[in-house]
Amino acid sequence: MNLKQKIFLDHFEHFILSATDGIIDSTLKEAMRYAIKAKGKRFRPLLVFSLANQAEDHEGVLVLATAIELIHTYSLIHDDLPAMDDDDLRRGQPTLHKQFDEATAILTGDALLSFAFELLATSSLSNEVKVSAVKILSQASGANGMIYGQMLDMDGLQQQNIHDLLNCYQKKTGELFAASLSLGNLLSDTRVEHHDLLRIGQMMGIVFQIQDDYLEAVTDTTVLGKSNQSDTKNMKQTYVQVVGLDESLHTIIQLYEKLNHAIIELPILTDHLIDLVEQMRKRMY
Numbered sequence: 275m276n277l278k279q280k281i282f283l284d285h286f287e288h289f290i291l292s293a294t295d296g297i298i299d300s301t302l303k304e305a306m307r308y309a310i311k312a313k314g315k316r317f318r319p320l321l322v323f324s325l326a327n328q329a330e331d332h333e334g335v336l337v338l339a340t341a342i343e344l345i346h347t348y349s350l351i352h353d354d355l356p357a358m359d360d361d362d363l364r365r366g367q368p369t370l371h372k373q374f375d376e377a378t379a380i381l382t383g384d385a386l387l388s389f390a391f392e393l394l395a396t397s398s399l400s401n402e403v404k405v406s407a408v409k410i411l412s413q414a415s416g417a418n419g420m421i422y423g424q425m426l427d428m429d430g431l432q433q434q435n436i437h438d439l440l441n442c443y444q445k446k447t448g449e450l451f452a453a454s455l456s457l458g459n460l461l462s463d464t465r466v467e468h469h470d471l472l473r474i475g476q477m478m479g480i481v482f483q484i485q486d487d488y489l490e491a492v493t494d495t496t497v498l499g500k501s502n503q504s505d506t507k508n509m510k511q512t513y514v515q516v517v518g519l520d521e522s523l524h525t526i527i528q529l530y531e532k533l534n535h536a537i538i539e540l541p542i543l544t545d546h547l548i549d550l551v552e553q554m555r556k557r558m559y
């Protein structure tokens with residue numbers, strides 16, 4: 275991680291936690307903070323930063339980065355619920371429904387989702403940026419975005435063929451990546467075309483998810499900080515199961531090359547984005 279990214283993340287960790295200060299003291303607040311404090315890799319906030327690193331409105335960047343991380347965190351809490359993937363471990367600690375209970379996990383997810391929009395609405399960002407950000411976040415996380423992908427995942431529709439599987443990955447994971455880039459773009463001096471960011475974000479989501487399946491197949495639970503048996507237990511077809519480990523690794527390498535080419539062609543300074551993609555490629559968990 276480069277120094278600027280590290281400084282941004284330090285500010286981000288402080289900002290996201292203190293954003294909850296105004297919430298009424300309760301088990302709900304405690305659970306929200308439990309989820310927020312757990313060390314995620316923070317790739318989505320770093321994606322926001324990679325596009326908006328030249329912006330003068332530092333707090334505005336933090337607001338947008340926090341909003342997307344809150345939505346991502348809520349999606350993980352619900353993803354781990356017994357009715358979904360039924361997992362016990364997340365980010366190296368008990369999943370929220372294990373640490374608290376199922377009702378608290380459902381409500382904490384709900385609260386984090388609403389909180390993302392509250393934070394945005396009450397921030398000092400301009401009305402124009404707020405409206406654009408609401409549009410980006412709601413579309414990416416909603417019924418044509420991440421939730422649609424989660425539904426495909428639960429339906430097992432993705433099990434039919436590689437095309438369906440990749441569509442599921444693009445939706446459940448790619449949409450929030452693309453949204454992160456689009457949010458950063460809102461505060462960048464040189465605007466990038468929306469469809470270019472969408473294509474890059476979706477490609478990034480697909481390769482990230484294939485790599486996630488790959489890592490789940492070859493890595494210990496202790497290193498992953500989450501179960502390495504989740505897909506097997508739930509009889510979920512993954513890219514790795516369909517094409518095998520070797521072919522998956524080949525696809526991962528190819529997709530990262532394609533991704534880097536697409537990024538280099540963007541009409542902006544892409545150093546931070548290239549750095550971040552390199553960190554993603556090298557990730558072990």
Ligand code: IPE
Binds near residue numbers: 313316482
């Ligand atoms: C996990 O995302 C869910 C997937 C989309 C594969 P991350 O791997 O970014 O999870 P955290 O935020 O680091 O815990």
Ligand code: IPE
Binds near residue numbers: 420446504
């Ligand atoms: C999670 O996908 C994607 C979302 C939460 C939107 P997975 O279920 O494959 O990811 P992990 O393995 O639980 O992190």
Ligand code: MG
Binds near residue numbers: 427
């Ligand atoms: Mg899942």
Ligand code: MG
Binds near residue numbers: 353
């Ligand atoms: Mg899961």
